[in-house]
Amino acid sequence: MEHLLEFARGPLFRLSFALMVLGLLRILALDLFELYRAYRQAGDKTVPWGKTTLKALEWLVPIRKVFVNRPVYSVFSILFHIGLLLVPIFLYAHVKLWQDDLGLPWLTLSYKWAYGLTLLTIITGLALIVGRIANRTSSFLSRKQDYLWPIALLIPFVTGFICAHLGVGPKAYQALMLIHILAGELIFVLMPFTKIAHCVLMPLSQYVAAVAWKFPPDTDDKVCTTLNKKGEPV
């Protein structure tokens, strides 16, 4: 078990982390490139950059949007995201893993904050799953991954919480820790290929929507030629 743990914590972690970083960088770069290319070939280049940036910021920090539409869902979703971002990055036990090697200065969460935020993430995550099932419109729209993702994301939180805050025996601790690490690594690997890619694409959404309405010139002729419709009446 210890070997397995070491393997999961060591090479497997580095591999999955690298896959995540490279995968996310790839889709971010592709998205940016496509955005740039669309802008380059647009006939009208007057994109309201300032207004679009404000809209993007408004959604990245969606305080003003919370109570406008589905307030309960929105509050839970925001709290879930806060925990989801803060705990893995600033948890002392996590920071220690790379700080020992790299020696980089890094902020860490206090015990109380880590405890509270982990609990908050678990509760809000469960509430979101229940809400998705219970809400008529959400459950109609949802795909498998919309249910599986919150569950997958909660596994490391639940196992981590049990290991850190609830007393378990050494064997159970090791087993839970292995699940904790492997689940985290699975999440890393899948992130670039699923809707979780929104973690890097989200800031670009408003720009994409704004530039998408900027069409290239002379497409009538080109589409007609491609579809062999030249000279066809309306």
Place this chain on the structure above:
Amino acid sequence: MRTKRITPEERERAFKSLRKPDVEEKQRLHVRYHVEDFDVNDRPRRFLEAFAAILKHSNYRMALEHFIRMSAKCSRCAVSCQVYQATGDLKDIPCYRSELLLSVYRRHFTYGGMLKGRLLGDPGLTDEKIQEMAESFWNCTACRRCSIDCPSGIDHGLITHLGRYILSEIGIAPRALVVSTREQLEGATGNTSAIPVPALTDTLEFLEEDMLEEKQVEIKFPIDVEGSEYVFFPAVSDFLMEAETLMGIAAVFTATGDSWTTGTGYFDGINYGLFYSDRMLERIVKKIDAETRRLKGKKVLIGECGHASRSAKYFLPTYCGGKDAYPVINIMEYTYEVFKNGRLKLDPNIVTEKVAYHDPCNIARQGWIIDKPREILKAFCKNYVEMTPSGSNNICCGGGGGTVSIDEIRPYRTTIGGKLKADQIRRSGCHYLVAPCANCKKQLRELVEDQKIPVEVVGLHDLIYKAIIFDDSLKVKKIPAEAGTGEEGK
């Protein structure tokens, strides 16, 4: 904002529109509006070919690539969609509608989708799915209110726009729109209402005589005046149905003395291409550019019409020279400027009834013109009331996205599409509902008629015409005998 869902009886009435059984039979396409004749054979293949051709020559791929990774299926858009709020039908949720096209893109135009399709034996696009899209994309009024509330930034309006474009390439488009566009681009009259030039000039002369009699001022509609500051393109249907709006606009120009003209070469602001085909959008926009060039005008002036304004403002630069394209302004912007500068005077004692303002989606959604007409109205209407929500978050009239021109679906528009708007109008208790858009006016008139709301739907310039004060120097001392009555002028 909560609304009562439609009753089962209302639903039946809404969907029991003027179906054309013979067409359905022939085309195997059960939609509520009449579509152009088209070849039904091998529809999925032709749909995918058209999709591929459009993706190749447009910027849509960028948006679709982004959107397929972003959709969180949170259903916030269901709350902002007036159609879903009225029907409660889950298939009317904007995100569901978008997914119809996104799933085709994912399956046929991404490596992952193609691989998954082969591994799992997914047959891909089917005729049934095309059928569903054909119906679904025209249930939407393309008001784009849902895009404001999407946390993922997905523009469902853009996806509907693209879906309609692809469908139109395989011949699935409302007959009303296609026939009008055909007349506009290839017909003898060159406009969507098929008004010949002599009929246009006669109408304008008649209106001039009317105005002389009513206002004792020689108010003119200049025709084909080269070198004018503004070349005027109203929704051409205004010449038939919105005389008061046109008279108000002419009166404003007479009061200010600025030069403007209507061209006989092309005088139609309507652009149904915005609703169903980018190819038509481009061709129609180019006609506006050509006519402005012919008349050596300096600016394009669009009348009271939301989609005409948007299609010219945002797509004239796209198709006609980028930043060198003619500047486009909406008549409300012009009127606001001259009003602010004190060149237009309005009598605050004429319009005493309760007045409310309806924002046309195509000019308000992006925050283009919201406060200007309100400032004008508040300045001379004693009893102005605001409808909420309004501005960029307004509720669509229910006839947006070209649906207003499809008479076969009037029961759908006035029972479902415009239900929230009808509730809003009723709550406002207004006497005059100002809707500065030809499409909104038609839809709202049908809506208040069908929903039995005692409201008069007018344009902004209809009220301005009532209240405008002319300088004494403009008043004619003696009305010419031949202009005595409108009837004689005829």
